Amino acid sequence: MRVVEKSQLMSATEIDRTLQRLAHEIVEKSGGTKNLALIGIRRRGVPLAQRIAKAMRGIDGVDVPVGTLDITLYRDDLSKVAAHPVLQSSEISFPVDDKDLILVDDVLYTGRTVRAAMNGLFDLGRPARIRLCVLIDRGHRELPIEASFVGRSVQTSDTEIIECRLSEVDHEERVMLVERVS
């Protein structure tokens, strides 16, 4: 699939500022961080969750555990032909029961990834609450799912793709709007 870059949505500095702001928002709106935990959705939700947790430590020394969730087994589109999935383990080292969870991902689009992630979490136990934090909300929801914490909302069309590049995964740091070309 060939893509063409149309514009840069966020630079490295902007990403960092946004994550700092999201960390503050989450602490502000959580009424106590005792049961709070962040769950990063593989792949790019993971470094985002880790960075948010680190930013939280800078705010009153709040120390929030971070887990990682691989949703491959919970996807609803495994029969579509594309690249071979790389199945990885989830790593959530704390019990999920009664926890106040924040799911973290880079882009919220149709909502199917988040639906899959919730299925995965419910396999582990019964969280007290699940809220969603995303860097970019690009609209076009196909399920009734909403993010409580949003870095940036961006209007997009169906042929456009939001590409998040994070240094931990992609060795560069920016968010781009790209377009599919035939």
Next chain:
Amino acid sequence: MPHRFHHMLGIEPLSAEQITFLLDESKPFQEIQRHALKKLATLRGKTVALAFFEPSTRTRISFATAASRLGADTMNLQAESSSLKKGESLLDTVRTLDAMKPDCIVMRHSASGAAAFVAERLEIPVINAGDGTHEHPTQGLLDALTIRDRKGTLDGWNVTILGDILHSRVARSNLHLLGKFGCRFTLCGPAMWLPRELESLAPAGSSIRRVASIEEALESADVIIVLRVQQERMHEPALPLGEYVLLYQLTPERLRLARPETLVLHPGPMIRGLEIDPAVADGPQSCVLEQVTNGLAVRMALLFELLGAQATEPAAEPPTVHKDVADAAH
């Protein structure tokens, strides 16, 4: 680099990379066995046909559980079933199952090559759950996963296999698999069960030797694989069970000839007091229960590979910036 498998007929044709890939893919499925809720919907709507022409309990239950935990349904053909007694051929039986549109067949049969025979004639994937004395690939994989988890790597171990190797498809799969990782093998048991031809199974970088005394076989062993004594075979030629126990039983004293870190594996079912002393079977070096749990994970990974896995995020090429578009954006 995608590894695509259509069938799983044996370990011999696989590369070390493919094996490593399958073992890595088994890890999330090991983890799922620890969840409160062990049911996934990944293979929902798929059907796995279990065609066991030879009796089996543990392997059949393991495959059935693997399928069902992935959300798939099963079709269950068992050896005692009447159509086989009525003289129906293997091909007809399998075609009958196939006409009910399963998504894959897991097969065990007493004839070596049976799984390949069926695979050549059906479109759907075939998983060999044991064919004659040829191979039992998922046993090889689960043994490898067990060894890798306990020891960190599969490379270059001294592996001793004890017992009736002549008739063991498990031993052959183990030899093929661990041989690809440079392990060195010592085979030990009654001479009639250690044919010389086995020595030629070693791929480059590995070696196989046959040894008469168990003491010699256990010295410097890193992994000991104990095979079940198939009592059905004890008359060809005659070997009294008492003599087998005396010469070849893995006792705690004999195990001490190896190392404290030496692993003891057994494909099961074990006959306590025959090929293995109960104290060894229950001791800290014994991996038998882990083998069973790992068997479930390996079979789930294999079913996921063959039936589930065709899609994830599309592999995007890095975006090509067209000069005029980039200029216009500024």
